[in-house]
Amino acid sequence: MKTRPMLTLDDCRRMSAAAEAEAKKNNWIVAIAILDDGGHLLHLIRMDGASPFNARTAIAKGKTAAETRRSTLVWEERIKAGRNSMLGMPKITPVQGGLPIVVEGVCVGGIGASGVQSHEDEQIVAAGIKALS
Amino acid sequence: MAFKPMFRGAAAASFAMFALGAVAQVPADPNNPNEALPEKAVYLQYGEPIKLDQAMKAANAALADATKRGWPMCIAVVSPSGDLVYFIKMDDCQYASIAIAQHKAKAAATFRRATVNFERLLGRGPFFSYLATLDGVIASRGGNPIVVNGKIIGAIGVSGGTGSQDDVVSLSGVAAIK
Numbered sequence: 001m002k003t004r005p006m007l008t009l010d011d012c013r014r015m016s017a018a019a020e021a022e023a024k025k026n027n028w029i030v031a032i033a034i035l036d037d038g039g040h041l042l043h044l045i046r047m048d049g050a051s052p053f054n055a056r057t058a059i060a061k062g063k064t065a066a067e068t069r070r071s072t073l074v075w076e077e078r079i080k081a082g083r084n085s086m087l088g089m090p091k092i093t094p095v096q097g098g099l100p101i102v103v104e105g106v107c108v109g110g111i112g113a114s115g116v117q118s119h120e121d122e123q124i125v126a127a128g129i130k131a132l133s
Numbered sequence: 134m135a136f137k138p139m140f141r142g143a144a145a146a147s148f149a150m151f152a153l154g155a156v157a158q159v160p161a162d163p164n165n166p167n168e169a170l171p172e173k174a175v176y177l178q179y180g181e182p183i184k185l186d187q188a189m190k191a192a193n194a195a196l197a198d199a200t201k202r203g204w205p206m207c208i209a210v211v212s213p214s215g216d217l218v219y220f221i222k223m224d225d226c227q228y229a230s231i232a233i234a235q236h237k238a239k240a241a242a243t244f245r246r247a248t249v250n251f252e253r254l255l256g257r258g259p260f261f262s263y264l265a266t267l268d269g270v271i272a273s274r275g276g277n278p279i280v281v282n283g284k285i286i287g288a289i290g291v292s293g294g295t296g297s298q299d300d301v302v303s304l305s306g307v308a309a310i311k
Contacts, residue, residue: 008224009221009222009223009224012221013221040222040228040231041220041222041231042221042222043220043221043222044217044219044220045185045189045218045219046185046216046217046218046219047185048184048185052212052214052216052217055216055217055218
């Protein structure tokens with residue numbers, strides 16, 4: 001039987017804290033969501049001042065990254081390049097700010113942020129992933 | 134053909150029922166407690182929405198309790214409007230509880246009462262079955278408002294164990310916020 005790594009609550013807390021620290025360092029107010037590889041919510045924070053929409057968007061970005069095993073920026077770039085039909089992919093959020101969490105070559109989940117500019121959202125989640133290793 | 138007149142007859146009968154429904158009233162049942170008209174509205178006032186650090190404090194107190202008892206659970210903390218502020222899924226908690234914990238928190242916040250009330254009233258019988266038709270109800274204990282100085286600032290929802298286990302853990306979270 002094949003075995004593969006999976007995220008624990010402890011992993012999520014470490015990632016989320018690091019991502020939140022990155023946001024706070026820049027005075028950014030965001031929501032940060034972490035999901036498993038099936039797109040199921042494991043951890044979410046909505047910082048004071050972030051909107052309910054930010055929370056939903058953070059989940060949607062993280063879910064897209066987890067389920068498609070690629071950065072949401074990849075989807076955004078594909079569509080920007082003219083592949084408009086990609087908008088028809090089932091339940092994807094093709095907006096930068098969601099990254100897959102890859103451990104030992106396996107996608108174990110996704111992390112998404114929403115609240116500031118999209119590339120800043122990605123900077124936040126990247127800092128979260130860095131805390132995992 | 135034989136079925137054609139039968140079909141016509143059925144259509145005519147159902148039309149007659151609708152037509153009657155417009156004029157016929159269902160009489161009040163004197164045993165129905167919902168027929169009573171209370172003088173006053175009893176409700177919790179809204180306070181300043183819960184902050185992330187308070188939400189984490191409540192959830193972490195619930196988490197500590199669940200961990201101590203060995204119950205894998207999901208814990209959600211929401212604002213008074215029912216929007217998610219903080220969420221954690223413990224290792225080995227069932228997938229269904231991800232949504233249920235959020236639903237319980239949202240119901241406790243938006244209805245400004247513990248979800249055990251819905252569960253108990255529905256259990257009382259047919260006069261309370263209407264509760265299940267109200268938008269956003271979840272008739273399962275484990276969702277509780279977080280109240281500070283008599284005002285609701287949010288709610289916490291827990292799922293993963295039996296209803297009674299969920300509620301104990303949920304109330305541990307509530308107790309952490311003064």
